[in-house]
Amino acid sequence: DQQVKQNSPSLSVQEGRISILNCDYTNSMFDYFLWYKKYPAEGPTFLISISSIKDKNEDGRFTVFLNKSAKHLSLHIVPSQPGDSAVYFCAASVRGSQGNLIFGKGTKLSVKP
Amino acid sequence: KAGVTQTPRYLIKTRGQQVTLSCSPISGHRSVSWYQQTPGQGLQFLFEYFSETQRNKGNFPGRFSGRQFSNSRSEMNVSTLELGDSALYLCASERSPGGTEAFFGQGTRLTVV
Numbered sequence: 593d594q595q596v597k598q599n600s601p602s603l604s605v606q607e608g609r610i611s612i613l614n615c616d617y618t619n620s621m622f623d624y625f626l627w628y629k630k631y632p633a634e635g636p637t638f639l640i641s642i643s644s645i646k647d648k649n650e651d652g653r654f655t656v657f658l659n660k661s662a663k664h665l666s667l668h669i670v671p672s673q674p675g676d677s678a679v680y681f682c683a684a685s686v687r688g689s690q691g692n693l694i695f696g697k698g699t700k701l702s703v704k705p
Numbered sequence: 706k707a708g709v710t711q712t713p714r715y716l717i718k719t720r721g722q723q724v725t726l727s728c729s730p731i732s733g734h735r736s737v738s739w740y741q742q743t744p745g746q747g748l749q750f751l752f753e754y755f756s757e758t759q760r761n762k763g764n765f766p767g768r769f770s771g772r773q774f775s776n777s778r779s780e781m782n783v784s785t786l787e788l789g790d791s792a793l794y795l796c797a798s799e800r801s802p803g804g805t806e807a808f809f810g811q812g813t814r815l816t817v818v
Contacts, residue, residue, distance in 0.1 A: 624805050635709070635795050635809035636748070681748065687803050692738055692761050697747035 595619045596684050598696035605703050611669040613699050615682030618663065622684040626693065627656060627667045630679045639680075640667070672703045707732065709798050709810035717816045723784040726813045730777050730798030737779040738807065739771060742793040751794075754779055755802050783815075791817045 597616045605611045615625075623644040628636035642649040642656045642665070649656050655668045669676055679700045683693040710729040718724050730737050739751040750763040754773035771781040777798075783790055793814050797807040 626805075626807075628809075633811070633814070635711075635797075635811045638806070638808060641805065683748075685803075685805065687805055692750040692753050692763070693740075693748075693797075693807060694750070695740075695748040 593618070594696075595622075596682055596694050596696040598680075598682055598699050600699050601697075602700040602702070605672045605701065607674055607703055607705050608671045611667075611672045611676065611701055611703065613667040613669075613680050613682070613701065615665050615667075615696055616663060617665075617684050619684070619686075619694075620663070621686045622694075624685045624687050625656070625658060625665050626683045626685075627654075628681045628683060628695075629676075630681060630698070636681055669701075672701075674703050674705050677701055677703045709796055709808055711794075711796050711810035711813050713813060714811065715814045715816075717818060718786050719818055720786055720788060722786050723782060724786060724815060725780055725782045726794055726796075726815070728779045728781075728796030728798075728810060730779070730796075731808055734798035734800050734808075735777050736799040736802045737773055737777065738797045738799075739779070739781050740795045740797065741765075742795060742812070743791075748795065751781065753802060760802055786817045788817050791815060 626641040627639040630636045658665045679698045681698045682696040736755045738753040740748045753761040773779045793812045795812045796810045
């Protein structure tokens with residue numbers, strides 16, 4: 593049973609526009625959420641995270657929104673750039689008790705010039 | 706500051722053989738986790754080590770094992786390799802277990818033929 597779901601395998605966006613990547617989770621014990629970006633043949637690179645006590649966290653062009661009641665989070669990239677083209681993974685954890693990350697299957701973002 | 710280093714980067718083995726992969730965490734990081742990435746399943750948690758002790762284990766058969774040394778370096782071993790073990794194996798390190806700031810290495814691409 594998938595605890596973290598990214599229902600869109602791919603997303604195509606025009607350069608300069610907003611990219612919105614979505615993620616849903618089922619385990620209400622998750623209290624920390626992260627987004628990673630991954631290029632082929634490389635390891636995931638940490639982008640941004642959010643604690644369950646917040647509903648928004650912003651870092652430059654990247655903003656993560658958390659809706660706990662809907663068990664949904666989203667990553668907004670504004671403005672999108674061709675270099676943002678990669679696979680984006682959403683991950684969740686129960687801080688401290690387990691420590692490991694539960695990942696979604698990823699969304700491949702293509703930003704077209 | 707050096708990142709997480711995984712060796713080797715690429716490996717080809719035949720069915721039935723065994724393999725050992727190595728991970729050197731970021732200096733000062735004492736927690737090491739291993740993940741398997743396959744096209745169909747995304748990133749799946751294998752196990753986590755902290756202070757030379759396995760803290761957590763994912764849902765993988767006993768053929769997958771690991772250990773951590775006193776210098777925090779970690780190895781994972783897969784015995785009696787199967788074709789389905791072909792994957793990208795990723796190592797992540799954190800200062801301490803918590804699932805909040807995991808930094809990944811570039812991975813070891815294992816191909817079983």
